[in-house]
Amino acid sequence: MDEELHERVRAVISDVPPGKVSTYGDIANLAGAPSPRMVGAILAEDGSDLPWHRILRANGTPAPHLADEQLARLRAEGVLADGQKVDLRTYRWNQEEPEGGLW
Numbered sequence: 001m002d003e004e005l006h007e008r009v010r011a012v013i014s015d016v017p018p019g020k021v022s023t024y025g026d027i028a029n030l031a032g033a034p035s036p037r038m039v040g041a042i043l044a045e046d047g048s049d050l051p052w053h054r055i056l057r058a059n060g061t062p063a064p065h066l067a068d069e070q071l072a073r074l075r076a077e078g079v080l081a082d083g084q085k086v087d088l089r090t091y092r093w094n095q096e097e098p099e100g101g102l103w
Contacts, residue, residue, distance in 0.1 A: 009033055009042045012095075016054040018077045020093035021086055023058050030095055054093075060086040 008031040016022045024036035033039055036058075043052050053073035056062055061084050062070035071081050079091050 005031065005033060006042060006046070009039055010046070010050060013039075013043070013047070013050045013052070013055060015095075016051055016093050018051075018054075019079060019091070021054050021056050021060075021074065021079060021088070021091045022093045022095065023056055023088070025058055026093075026095060027055060056086055056088075060088045 009027060012027050012030045013022075024039045027033070027039045028036045031039070039055070040063075043050065043055065053062075053066075053070045054077075056070075061067075067084055071084070074081065074086065079086060
């Protein structure tokens with residue numbers, strides 16, 4: 001994988017603020033990654049220092065193997081789920097202008 005792309009994905013994820021969520025697809029679009037799956041792979045490989053819990057699937061649900069911890073972390077930031085699903089209309093990060101100023 002291209003190191004520059006890897007760092008762009010990490011930078012976009014870092015910009016998602018507390019109390020907001022984004023989707024793997026949103027991050028891929030902002031970073032110029034070819035697919036949301038690549039974002040997931042980067043998080044799995046090199047995301048422990050990132051706010052990984054703020055990244056959800058396109059339907060607003062967490063990854064099943066991380067659901068309990070992810071939803072607990074989001075709840076601590078004020079992001080409430082209805083069962084296992086976060087309302088993206090309410091909590092989705094408006095990414096028009098990344099806070100990090102990378103672009």
